[in-house]
Amino acid sequence: MSVEITLPDNIIGDVLSNVSGKRGGRVLGIKSIMAKFNDSDVAILDQNRKCLNALLPLSEMVGYTTYLRSISKGEASFIMNFSHYERLSG
Numbered sequence: 001m002s003v004e005i006t007l008p009d010n011i012i013g014d015v016l017s018n019v020s021g022k023r024g025g026r027v028l029g030i031k032s033i034m035a036k037f038n039d040s041d042v043a044i045l046d047q048n049r050k051c052l053n054a055l056l057p058l059s060e061m062v063g064y065t066t067y068l069r070s071i072s073k074g075e076a077s078f079i080m081n082f083s084h085y086e087r088l089s090g
Contacts, residue, residue, distance in 0.1 A: 025056035
């Protein structure tokens with residue numbers, strides 16, 4: 001599954017180690033978030049939040065909402081989309 005996780009900057013290390021370690025995922029990249037804070041057309045860089053893109057097995061996404069809410073105190077969220085099929089070894 002292709003996963004886009006929006007999270008506070010202070011927990012990015014914990015989420016990175018969880019995604020690439022325990023859950024067996026592959027991190028594709030981390031980017032800063034541009035946000036509009038008022039009605040103007042000017043987008044401002046949000047220094048306190050990042051967007052992490054990763055590929056994770058669907059089986060590892062069960063319970064991920066609970067983990068993410070717990071570690072971020074409800075501030076993180078994710079979007080999951082189908083990416084591709086992949087043959088497993090063994």
